[in-house]
Amino acid sequence: xxxxxxxxAARATPKRIARKIRGLxxxxxxxxxxxxxxxxxxxxxxxxxxxxxxxxxxNYKANRIGREVKNIGLRNYERILTDSDxxxxxxxTAHFLFWTITLQVIIGxxxxxxxxxxxxxxxxxxxxxxxxxxxxxxxxxxxxxFLYQPQIGLFNYIVGxxxxxxxxxxxxxxxxxxxxxxxxxxxxxxxxxxxxxxxxAGLRSIPDYIYEAAEIDRASKFRQFWTxxxxxVLPFLMLAVLFRGIENFKMFDLVVQxxxxxxxxxxxxxxxxxxxxxxxxxRTGYASAYAIILFVTVxxxxxxxxxxxxxxxxx
Amino acid sequence: MRKITSAALxxxxxxxxxxxxxxxxxxLTLCWAAWDPANAxxxxxxxxxxxxxxxxxxxxxxxxxxxDRMLNELNSGGKLCxxxxxxxxxxxxxxxxxxxxxxxxxxDANDISMDDFAPATVYAYSTWPKGTxxxxxxxxMGDANGWFYRADWFADPEIQAAxxxxxxxxxxxxxxxxxxxxxxxxxxxxxxxxxxVYGAAIFTERGxxxxxxxxxxxxxxxxxxxxxxxxxYDMEGAVNSAEAVEAxxxxxxxxxxxxxxxxxxxxxxxxxxxxxxxxVAMAMNWFAFxxxxxxxxxxxxxxxxxxxxxxxxxxxxxxxxQGISVVAYSDKQDAALEYIKWFSDPAVQAKWWELGGxxxxxxxxxxxxxxxxxxFAGDFxxxxxxxxxxxxxxxxxxxxxxxxxxxxxxxxxxxxxxQEALDLLIEDWxxxxxxxxxx
Numbered sequence: 190x191x192x193x194x195x196x197x198a199a200r201a202t203p204k205r206i207a208r209k210i211r212g213l214x215x216x217x218x219x220x221x222x223x224x225x226x227x228x229x230x231x232x233x234x235x236x237x238x239x240x241x242x243x244x245x246x247x248n249y250k251a252n253r254i255g256r257e258v259k260n261i262g263l264r265n266y267e268r269i270l271t272d273s274d275x276x277x278x279x280x281x282t283a284h285f286l287f288w289t290i291t292l293q294v295i296i297g298x299x300x301x302x303x304x305x306x307x308x309x310x311x312x313x314x315x316x317x318x319x320x321x322x323x324x325x326x327x328x329x330x331x332x333x334x335f336l337y338q339p340q341i342g343l344f345n346y347i348v349g350x351x352x353x354x355x356x357x358x359x360x361x362x363x364x365x366x367x368x369x370x371x372x373x374x375x376x377x378x379x380x381x382x383x384x385x386x387x388x389x390a391g392l393r394s395i396p397d398y399i400y401e402a403a404e405i406d407r408a409s410k411f412r413q414f415w416t417x418x419x420x421x422v423l424p425f426l427m428l429a430v431l432f433r434g435i436e437n438f439k440m441f442d443l444v445v446q447x448x449x450x451x452x453x454x455x456x457x458x459x460x461x462x463x464x465x466x467x468x469x470x471x472r473t474g475y476a477s478a479y480a481i482i483l484f485v486t487v488x489x490x491x492x493x494x495x496x497x498x499x500x501x502x503x504x
Numbered sequence: 505m506r507k508i509t510s511a512a513l514x515x516x517x518x519x520x521x522x523x524x525x526x527x528x529x530x531x532l533t534l535c536w537a538a539w540d541p542a543n544a545x546x547x548x549x550x551x552x553x554x555x556x557x558x559x560x561x562x563x564x565x566x567x568x569x570x571x572d573r574m575l576n577e578l579n580s581g582g583k584l585c586x587x588x589x590x591x592x593x594x595x596x597x598x599x600x601x602x603x604x605x606x607x608x609x610x611x612d613a614n615d616i617s618m619d620d621f622a623p624a625t626v627y628a629y630s631t632w633p634k635g636t637x638x639x640x641x642x643x644x645m646g647d648a649n650g651w652f653y654r655a656d657w658f659a660d661p662e663i664q665a666a667x668x669x670x671x672x673x674x675x676x677x678x679x680x681x682x683x684x685x686x687x688x689x690x691x692x693x694x695x696x697x698x699x700x701v702y703g704a705a706i707f708t709e710r711g712x713x714x715x716x717x718x719x720x721x722x723x724x725x726x727x728x729x730x731x732x733x734x735x736x737y738d739m740e741g742a743v744n745s746a747e748a749v750e751a752x753x754x755x756x757x758x759x760x761x762x763x764x765x766x767x768x769x770x771x772x773x774x775x776x777x778x779x780x781x782x783x784v785a786m787a788m789n790w791f792a793f794x795x796x797x798x799x800x801x802x803x804x805x806x807x808x809x810x811x812x813x814x815x816x817x818x819x820x821x822x823x824x825x826q827g828i829s830v831v832a833y834s835d836k837q838d839a840a841l842e843y844i845k846w847f848s849d850p851a852v853q854a855k856w857w858e859l860g861g862x863x864x865x866x867x868x869x870x871x872x873x874x875x876x877x878x879x880f881a882g883d884f885x886x887x888x889x890x891x892x893x894x895x896x897x898x899x900x901x902x903x904x905x906x907x908x909x910x911x912x913x914x915x916x917x918x919x920x921x922x923q924e925a926l927d928l929l930i931e932d933w934x935x936x937x938x939x940x941x942x943x
Contacts, residue, residue, distance in 0.1 A: 251579060252575065252601065254601065337766075339765040339766035360765060362766070365917050449709070451710035451912055452768050453913035453917025454909060454912075465905060469901055471901065471902075472902065
């Protein structure tokens with residue numbers, strides 16, 4: 190008689206239950222194992238999603254319990270899609286997404302390429318570079334607020350030092366022109382290391398013999414870079430772009446700490462605006478419609494992107 | 505001051521003896537904002553604990569998160585707070601959504617008369633619908649937006665001479681909004697004691713209520729009204745009147761020409777910091793902070809003085825302050841009401857003022873020694889005589905956030921004109937009132 194833990198558990202099962210289990214098909218047993226996960230998925234993902242869709246067609250306000258809830262059809266969707274202020278929020282989000290991802294990919298890849306070369310202190314510099322992403326966004330937002338301070342901020346001082354401008358003559362967080370760039374700079378500072386780590390993994394996955402073969406074929410370094418390094422790291426880079434894109438579409442804490450969405454509404458990203466509608470104005474029905482529109486946008490873009498990623502991987 | 509103190513202590517002790525106690529001692533939680541007066545209330549409440557046997561706990565939330573935290577608590581029917589000192593604008597929602605216990609019967613049964621409190625505070629902190637004798641709070645903390653300034657700089661003969669030369673008048677507390685701006689502009693960028701200083705710290709915060717509270721401090725003295733006819737929500741011509749446009753343009757000019765660099769998202773804390781660090785000659789802030797400012801070892805004492813928000817077309821100050829309510833979801837309402845009864849006692853109110861709280865009780869405010877009891881006491885009385893509050897509707901948060909956006913877009917971000925900002929504000933508010941079924 191075998192004595193594995195499973196056998197021991199089988200022997201310990203009361204006969205009455207064992208008889209019932211013996212009668213179950215493999216498929217039924219599989220369902221029993223999967224059921225808790227499916228239940229959790231339904232409870233915390235699918236049900237809220239369906240409920241949100243339902244609320245999006247109403248004038249429901251979560252802070253007005255006794256108020257009559259009316260079905261208002263597509264009115265919330267119509268209001269959102271025709272609201273010029275929301276389109277400005279979308280533009281601010283698009284600006285933030287485009288520039289953070291572009292800068293993080295370029296700088297992250299470059300840093301990974303540098304770190305990939307073996308040099309003295311390699312491990313130390315890797316640790317130093319990844320430090321920013323270990324910090325809390327709230328902390329990063331707060332101390333960059335000080336760095337951007339026009340009178341005592343280090344950032345303004347350094348810019349002033351190199352350009353000869355008076356440090357207090359420009360306001361990174363208070364200027365309509367500069368504030369969108371100020372949040373891009375901070376997010377890039379914080380999350381470039383993440384892209385760097387993914388790129389580093391990609392670089393380290395390229396076998397040395399491919400470069401050796403290229404050397405034998407007398408391929409130049411530049412050609413090796415464009416025909417070996419870039420194509421082989423590309424799936425990793427695309428994965429990094431996907432992660433950063435999804436994360437930055439939801440960006441909230443860092444920007445709230447830095448600018449609170451201001452000046453005016455210049456850096457009010459969609460997630461900040463959505464939070465204000467849902468939990469400050471308590472326009473639950475309206476905010477639900479807003480959330481569904483954002484969900485469809487992200488889901489649609491991510492689906493297209495994942496298909497492209499799979500094609501790149503298949504190459 | 506001493507006269508008030510000794511009378512207060514004596515009467516407080518006598519008062520404790522007359523407050524009924526419940527049989528069982530309870531753990532009560534009082535929720536409020538985390539600021540100087542809250543510390544004074546902790547001190548004051550020790551006597552309630554000693555007298556009643558109840559244990560007082562406190563939940564103080566920093567101002568920027570106070571509304572979010574507490575309104576979430578109320579909306580979810582939470583039992584965290586038995587007593588809540590909620591902002592004046594919450595009274596409509598508190599009453600209509602059933603968050604606050606109606607106190608009329610309790611007041612009648614315990615001989616608590618609203619006639620004993622300053623009328624402006626009863627109207628603003630206790631009643632809903634506004635002005636009706638339906639009470640949902642006891643006035644707890646009178647407050648208004650006022651000003652303080654560097655008295656030592658104002659008294660400096662060299663600075664006085666320079667001011668006279670620049671403006672043709674004597675350097676003194678401003679008597680109008682335009683004098684206020686002129687004074688602030690005079691100090692802007694001036695070298696004092698080897699340091700560059702600036703005109704004034706005003707409210708420009710975007711996230712919660714800051715810039716609205718600042719802008720209304722200019723709008724009200726210009727004669728701003730929310731409606732042409734009270735209760736009719738007819739805002740066209742009132743909210744965007746010529747006076748309102750002029751006041752908003754004034755505030756923008758103030759922001760652009762008389763505030764420190766980088767002052768784009770500033771509220772109470774930043775105003776206090778700017779003043780205490782010697783960066784500004786004047787600053788606006790709530791009277792609640794004035795006792796702490798006066799006691800400051802570096803910029804308090806004879807280096808500071810206070811003045812009421814100057815008039816322009818008429819006197820007008822932005823109302824702050826709060827009433828204390830019993831939360832309807834509390835299981836300890838009897839003990840909470842006992843606290844309200846104790847707090848309403850004139851002797852306790854006198855001690856409240858003495859400790860740094862702003863009593864709204866007539867026995868304190870009308871005391872002959874009151875005006876001289878603190879250097880800002882007279883200004884406080886003046887301010888409370890001309891206060892005006894924001895909408896107190898159940899949908900106040902929507903109304904407030906709309907105004908935050910429109911005025912910040914105009915004043916700080918420089919988008920559009922004052923007329924456009926106020927026109928858009930009417931559109932936003934009209935949409936809110938239509939959703940509410942009031943238009």
